[in-house]
Amino acid sequence: MLTPRQTEQFGSSCQYRYDDSNLVGSGSFGEVYTARITERGDYVGEDVVAVRRVSIMHKSLVEDPENYGKLRERFQLLLNLQHIHLVQYHQISIIPTRMAAAVKLMMDYYPNGNLQTKLQRMKDSGIHLHCREAVGHALDLADGLAFLHQNNIVHGDLKPENVLIDRSSAHGQLQQENLRISDLDHLVTLQRSTVSALGGEHFRGSERYMSPEMLRAIGPPVSRHTWPVLPGCATDMWSVGCILLQLVRCMTGDYREILHHPVSGQVRGAGATETLKDLAFSTAVMSGYIPVVLVSDAACTAVPPELAACIGDCLRTAGDQRITAQQLCDRLSHIN
Structure with a gap:
């Protein structure tokens, strides 16, 4: 003590x-x-x-x-x-x-910022993310997450702000960006009940990247930033799917935020220059709506079908139906 x-x-x-x-x-x-x-x-x-x-x-x-x-x-x-x-x-x-x-x-220390800053800067400048770079970023995230899950560890708060950009150089030449998952100090260990490393008995998350089951467990908005239950590997996969969806939007330049209900067929969303408010977004997800890859006809060829399929398999309503981090790694590695 x-x-x-x-x-x-x-x-x-x-x-x-x-x-x-x-x-x-x-x-x-x-x-x-x-x-x-x-x-x-x-x-x-x-x-x-x-x-x-x-x-x-x-x-x-x-x-x-x-x-x-x-x-x-x-x-x-x-x-x-x-x-x-x-x-x-x-x-x-x-x-x-x-x-x-x-x-x-x-x-x-990684002085090149985080993924959120990069994607926002590209959006503001009208620059599109290259497909190869997007797939590379997705593979970095999947690989790091697969390592955590293989060691019975869940991150619990994956979002672009918690993904840092590492640029290493060799012989004076800049190498390809390498993403590193950060904010590991509040991760969750599986197989046994533990307290959070820094936060006591409650864990925190970001509702924009929270899975439906975690949002439902949270309950009313007043308690929206504490988790009465522990997240699992499947909740991390939902978060990764949301991040991959942002990469695709940066690829195509189509930033419309659309959610689709797979049972009723209903659609909710915001315009090309707007996003849903956090409460509206999380309420829709709790109700069974799923964020979808939505691109214009002119941009369709920019998104490999397998990448769109991977995102869809991360963003399944039922956690036990989502793809695993290792499966995501394997599938992304075969995208040309």
Whole structure:
């Protein structure tokens, strides 16, 4: 159990420094800063890293020995996750505070932003995403997710903002973009009940990318940002399908947001320059409506039929009918 004067550190023995001027982003899960390594210890990465600082508001996580033990296990799990399509964590520190504790997670820094920023910039500029690039991005996501699922881990909050862009260079030449799934510090382990790494007994998600079963479990809008039940692999696949749908829209330039009810045949949607409000969108999904690939006749040839089929198989209403991450990898790898 953590006492008020103890700080516990996991992972690399390096030291780093940052201040408030190094803030690069903030959200419901804390703030992210850039930091500079001051003492390398056993760390062998870049001099500039990212540090995510999160406040733990539930005292039970650090005062209850069983919960704190699970917290330590979760941090060790994060440090052991190594995959080309996952953000790499190097050091995690738990620091006592007056309320409960703060957690600092040191990870690799990717200065090229996230997938949401890229797609929005392309939309604003009228630039279309090339089919090969879209399929490559989809394969990156599927591969990283397949690794997590094979290790009985669910992400639980997949969305373009949580997908970072890594551009590595060799011999002075820019290489193809490599996507890395981020925000792994609140992932869910399967096979046993655990507490969230940072959030207590409730997990958070983004309703735009939440599966129908998770939205139904949430209930009324007042509790829309907590999950009374744990997500599973199938809920991640719904989220991936929503992201792939955004890639297709960027390919075709057709940004109409349309949802179709497979039983009644009814359609809901917004115009070419609008999107449905979050409440209207999630209510429709809870009612059985499914986001669909909708492109104009002139753009149809830009979307490989197998890519559209993969999206459809991710966005099935019933979770047990959705494609798995490994199946998605296999099918995407055969798209020319």
